[in-house]
Amino acid sequence: MNVLNFMQHFFSDGSHWHGYDGIPQRVWEHVQYTAGALAIAAAIGLPIGLVTGHTGRGGNTLAFVSSGARALPTFGLLVLMFVWLGLGIVPVMIPLVVLAIPPILITTYEAIRTVDPSPVDAARGMGMSEPKILFQVEVPAALPLILSGLRSAAIQIVSTATIAAYVALGGVGRYILDGLYQRNYEKVAGGAALTAILALFVLVLFWAVGRVAVSPGVRRRGAA
Amino acid sequence: MNGFFDIPSDLQHSYLGLIALHMQEALIPVLVGLLLALPIGLLCVHYDWLYPPVLWSSTVLYAIPSIAFFVVLIDYTGLTQLTVMIPLCLYSLVVLVPAVVDGIRSVPEETNAAAAAMGIGPVNRYVQVQLPIAVPAIMAGLRVATASSISLVSVGSLIGNQGALGNLLTTAMLYHRPQLAVTSVVTTAVLAIVVDAVLVLVRRVLTPWEPPSGRRSRRLAATISGAARTPESVS
Numbered sequence: 001m002n003v004l005n006f007m008q009h010f011f012s013d014g015s016h017w018h019g020y021d022g023i024p025q026r027v028w029e030h031v032q033y034t035a036g037a038l039a040i041a042a043a044i045g046l047p048i049g050l051v052t053g054h055t056g057r058g059g060n061t062l063a064f065v066s067s068g069a070r071a072l073p074t075f076g077l078l079v080l081m082f083v084w085l086g087l088g089i090v091p092v093m094i095p096l097v098v099l100a101i102p103p104i105l106i107t108t109y110e111a112i113r114t115v116d117p118s119p120v121d122a123a124r125g126m127g128m129s130e131p132k133i134l135f136q137v138e139v140p141a142a143l144p145l146i147l148s149g150l151r152s153a154a155i156q157i158v159s160t161a162t163i164a165a166y167v168a169l170g171g172v173g174r175y176i177l178d179g180l181y182q183r184n185y186e187k188v189a190g191g192a193a194l195t196a197i198l199a200l201f202v203l204v205l206f207w208a209v210g211r212v213a214v215s216p217g218v219r220r221r222g223a224a
Numbered sequence: 225m226n227g228f229f230d231i232p233s234d235l236q237h238s239y240l241g242l243i244a245l246h247m248q249e250a251l252i253p254v255l256v257g258l259l260l261a262l263p264i265g266l267l268c269v270h271y272d273w274l275y276p277p278v279l280w281s282s283t284v285l286y287a288i289p290s291i292a293f294f295v296v297l298i299d300y301t302g303l304t305q306l307t308v309m310i311p312l313c314l315y316s317l318v319v320l321v322p323a324v325v326d327g328i329r330s331v332p333e334e335t336n337a338a339a340a341a342m343g344i345g346p347v348n349r350y351v352q353v354q355l356p357i358a359v360p361a362i363m364a365g366l367r368v369a370t371a372s373s374i375s376l377v378s379v380g381s382l383i384g385n386q387g388a389l390g391n392l393l394t395t396a397m398l399y400h401r402p403q404l405a406v407t408s409v410v411t412t413a414v415l416a417i418v419v420d421a422v423l424v425l426v427r428r429v430l431t432p433w434e435p436p437s438g439r440r441s442r443r444l445a446a447t448i449s450g451a452a453r454t455p456e457s458v459s
Binding site: 067073180188192198 | 374390397409420
């Protein structure tokens with residue numbers, strides 16, 4: 001297997017493991033971009049999704065906004081922002097956030113909206129206030145689905161953050177682009193493998209968060 | 225015009241030519257993906273054990289960035305459109321297979337039983353009974369896949385001008401003409417919206433039995449759950 005050979009050469013080369021262009025440095029940059037973009041997208045998408053899901057209103061607007069956001073080409077947005085705003089982290093963050101908002105927003109909305117109405121009614125009958133109903137009844141029940149939205153956004157960001165290298169920033173994408181320009185396929189395969197490993201790490205991370213955060217009762221029902 | 229539509233000659237295409245090329249590079253992979261997803265989805269429904277490994281491998285596949293995919297493929301398919309279209313086809317499968325599976329699973333058991341009782345064979349039952357009922361779910365997946373495909377074609381510009389409208393982006397950087405980047409982004413976004421609208425229209429034509437009243441809310445539900453279903457089932 002050609003590609004696997006490339007990967008093995010890439011990872012066994014000691015010079016790839018330290019220094020400014022070393023794997024730890026590039027992975028750390030990549031993690032920073034991913035975490036930053038995910039945090040911003042969640043800060044925008046989660047509250048809106050929770051409120052619209054709770055009230056059940058604004059679904060049409062949400063569907064419209066998210067298909068609009070999906071229509072924006074990520075790579076195009078990156079180049080456009082770079083041309084307008086110049087070198088920096090902001091031109092990279094904007095397309096990544098735009099990419100991540102639709103899955104977070106729509107999944108959160110759908111998760112809250114499809115919570116079994118009977119416990120919600122029971123909570124309301126017991127005199128719980130609306131914010132309390134949202135955070136103590138609906139969110140715990142909807143958490144698995146909300147987390148899955150965040151996870152799919154995170155994976156898309158991890159894979160797309162590689163294009164940051166095109167506008168002179170770092171991250172794992174550096175290997176892919178440098179490899180492309182240098183006709184060095186070892187680097188490309190290594191960069192791709194690193195991205196896939198990071199994505200798997202995201203999957204494991206969200207699985208662990210789900211184990212800790214989702215209440216056992218909800219988890220059992222989800223498994224059944 | 226202020227240079228928005230002055231396409232540099234090294235792109236080898238007119239503005240309309242770039243649009244046609246973009247549609248071709250974006251839609252053919254999705255179409256092929258749909259043709260592959262229909263049998264794969266059916267197999268996954270029939271053999272339950274097949275579904276989790278298919279989901280897992282497609283999730284990992286989805287995590288591989290498109291640029292890396294393109295560059296690795298150059299070795300095999302050269303600097304051609306095919307190099308761009310193969311990864312896009314695989315990405316579309318990631319969205320379409322769960323959509324087809326969920327669509328077929330949404331067919332009520334009574335309907336299947338009725339079809340069987342009427343003597344409709346397995347193949348005909350799939351084509352004539354299950355697929356039409358699964359159309360809303362499949363179309364929801366198709367909309368997501370098409371939008372992402374149209375967006376991703378642009379990345380092909382990094383491997384020797386195979387990105388159609390995306391080539392305007394690299395040219396914008398090369399010649400310091402931000403207007404071309406604006407043209408590229410706006411045109412791509414408009415294309416995605418137009419294609420999305422066409423898909424919604426096709427869905428309505430294909431499912432004429434959906435009652436006129438309440439159609440709005442049902443369509444929305446299908447769209448939203450379709451969009452939400454994909455990340456949910458890739459678990």
